[in-house]
Amino acid sequence: MLKIKTFTFNPIQENTYVVSDETGEAVVIDAGCYFPQEKEALKNYLESEDLTLKLVLNTHLHFDHQFGNRFLYVTYGLKPHAHRDDEFLLEKVVAGATIYGFPVTENAMPIGHYLSEGDKISFGKTEFSCIHVPGHCPGHLVFHDARNKVLFAGDVLFRGSIGRTDLERGNHSQLITGITEKLLILPDVTVVYPGHGPSTTIGEEKQHNPYL
Numbered sequence: 001m002l003k004i005k006t007f008t009f010n011p012i013q014e015n016t017y018v019v020s021d022e023t024g025e026a027v028v029i030d031a032g033c034y035f036p037q038e039k040e041a042l043k044n045y046l047e048s049e050d051l052t053l054k055l056v057l058n059t060h061l062h063f064d065h066q067f068g069n070r071f072l073y074v075t076y077g078l079k080p081h082a083h084r085d086d087e088f089l090l091e092k093v094v095a096g097a098t099i100y101g102f103p104v105t106e107n108a109m110p111i112g113h114y115l116s117e118g119d120k121i122s123f124g125k126t127e128f129s130c131i132h133v134p135g136h137c138p139g140h141l142v143f144h145d146a147r148n149k150v151l152f153a154g155d156v157l158f159r160g161s162i163g164r165t166d167l168e169r170g171n172h173s174q175l176i177t178g179i180t181e182k183l184l185i186l187p188d189v190t191v192v193y194p195g196h197g198p199s200t201t202i203g204e205e206k207q208h209n210p211y212l
């Protein structure tokens with residue numbers, strides 16, 4: 001049984017997920033905690049639920065999705081897993097965040113482990129498979145738990161919307177193709193947890209998403 005805790009962090013209102021199962025092992029997806037109290041809230045949750053953090057995962061490396069990675073490294077000794085094609089974004093974190101009006105003083109945490117299409121990630125009794133869906137950014141991954149019918153979609157697919165493609169190395173047709181061929185083929189009941197906003201399902205987006 002999966003337990004999914006959603007935090008909405010930083011001024012960009014990014015969703016950070018802590019996913020755990022009955023073994024007490026947990027992963028963090030897109031650690032966007034920016035303010036000290038957000039970092040504390042994440043740590044307090046792990047402690048109060050008696051969870052053992054095993055992995056730090058990134059759907060992609062836009063700045064709002066990785067502010068907390070260095071904190072997790074310092075606190076738990078875990079380096080983030082992400083796709084190599086997003087590595088170039090790490091050099092832009094400091095400048096990007098500054099443009100949006102909130103300063104970052106430390107450099108972004110480097111990728112510790114590369115993930116690519118088809119890779120499996122295991123913790124406790126849970127397994128995610130990595131689906132590469134570029135277009136919002138080149139190295140965007142979606143994490144799929146087929147057994148629990150859950151998808152962590154980052155900024156690929158939102159409730160009633162899709163990821164923007166006007167950022168560096170974005171590609172609209174590539175994004176649409178990826179969503180159509182790799183995500184909409186999943187069972188309709190699959191619950192989608194996006195990088196921003198409320199959760200949805202594959203069936204709901206197949207029927208009502210105006211961008212698809």
Ligand SMILES: [Zn+2]
Pocket residue numbers: 060062136155
């Ligand atoms: Zn993004």
Ligand SMILES: [Zn+2]
Pocket residue numbers: 014062064065155195196
């Ligand atoms: Zn985002």
